[in-house]
Amino acid sequence: YQRRVHGEGVNSVSWAPYIPTGSLLSSVMSDKSPVVSMRRLVSCGCDFLVKIWRFIEKGGSVGASRWELETVLEGHTNWVRDVKWAPNIGLPFTTIASAGQDGRVNLWTQRTDAEGWQKTELLSSDRSMGRVSWSELGNLLAVSGADNQATVWRQMPTGDWVNVATLGN
Numbered sequence: 137y138q139r140r141v142h143g144e145g146v147n148s149v150s151w152a153p154y155i156p157t158g159s160l161l162s163s164v165m166s167d168k169s170p171v172v173s174m175r176r177l178v179s180c181g182c183d184f185l186v187k188i189w190r191f192i193e194k195g196g197s198v199g200a201s202r203w204e205l206e207t208v209l210e211g212h213t214n215w216v217r218d219v220k221w222a223p224n225i226g227l228p229f230t231t232i233a234s235a236g237q238d239g240r241v242n243l244w245t246q247r248t249d250a251e252g253w254q255k256t257e258l259l260s261s262d263r264s265m266g267r268v269s270w271s272e273l274g275n276l277l278a279v280s281g282a283d284n285q286a287t288v289w290r291q292m293p294t295g296d297w298v299n300v301a302t303l304g305n
Contacts, residue, residue, distance in 0.1 A: 142181025152176035180216035222274035
């Protein structure tokens with residue numbers, strides 16, 4: 137028996153950064169042993185959901201290791217077309233962007249594994265949003281959609297996101 141990941145279909149998957157959340161600060165501020173990275177994926181699909189998966193390593197028997205559903209994020213009212221996990225250089229948070237058929241681009245941020253995910257609606261349009269793409273450092277987000285626009289967004293020191301460029305303008 138195989139469980140369906142997303143009801144009617146999976147539209148996108150993205151790996152979590154290898155560097156664990158907060159590892160930059162924890163290595164500088166403490167004498168503890170290094171933080172161990174874990175394998176995680178985020179997926180989205182036709183069930184209007186974003187799902188986070190964690191790899192569970194089980195020693196011993198072959199096939200005992202598996203991917204387990206960690207979290208379900210609800211924030212779209214139609215198919216979620218794309219999802220990307222932002223690169224992280226060890227900062228004390230991790231961010232996921234999702235783009236939906238409902239015209240929304242949502243940002244999901246988590247400070248620690250013990251905290252829940254916080255949703256920020258980056259933009260809302262009457263046209264479908266198709267793709268999201270992070271810059272290599274994770275400080276810029278490019279967004280494209282059926283509105284025939286491609287925009288670039290940057291998070292300001294205040295935490296607000298600002299549209300810093302529209303391609304073609």
